[in-house]
Amino acid sequence: MGLATVLLAAILLLGAASAQADEAIPLTASDRVFIASVATDARVFHAAEPEGLAIQILQAARRHSLDPYLVAAVIRVESGYNPYAVSKAGALGLMQVMPFWREVLAVPRANLMKPAVNLDVGCQVLARYLKQYGGKVTRALGAYHGSWPSRVYPQKIEKAYAALY
DSSP, X not given: OOHHHHHHHHHHHHTHXXXXXXXXXXXXXXXXXXXXXXXXXXXXXXXXXXXXXXXHHHHHHHHTTOXXXXXXXHHHHHXXXXXTOBOTTOOBTTTTBOTHXXXXXXXXXXXXXXXXXXXXXXXXXXXXXXXXXXXXXXXHHHHHHTOTTOOHHHHHHHHHHHHHO
């Protein structure tokens, strides 16, 4: 097991990722627009602490080199910003991460019901699919959802993305 895997496991298991939401991060004007947009959208879904959630989304997206609007759109569609969402298939949390990803990512005890952990794992999965499919967002989203080759899910994400952006 490599050092990066050990460090990631420690962050996820100890919940240190949630502490990152409290860190002061340099915010650009576009970051502020993102936070305001996502917080407003999250309020519609009755999310608790929408500004804090928007910052956590921004941070997780940055850590994994993802477009934060894409991550927020996935969350909007997958869980409606509900960190306690559980699908009929067993997907958990904000990004509706399937539990088997804990094993794949070597973090078997990660609590996917913790928003910061779920965001980190979900962003890792999405980033992995984007890399696997050469940056093809539609294909990566279909794989993330497990519904490829249907384009219904990617179209839902595109619509949510447009609503946020």
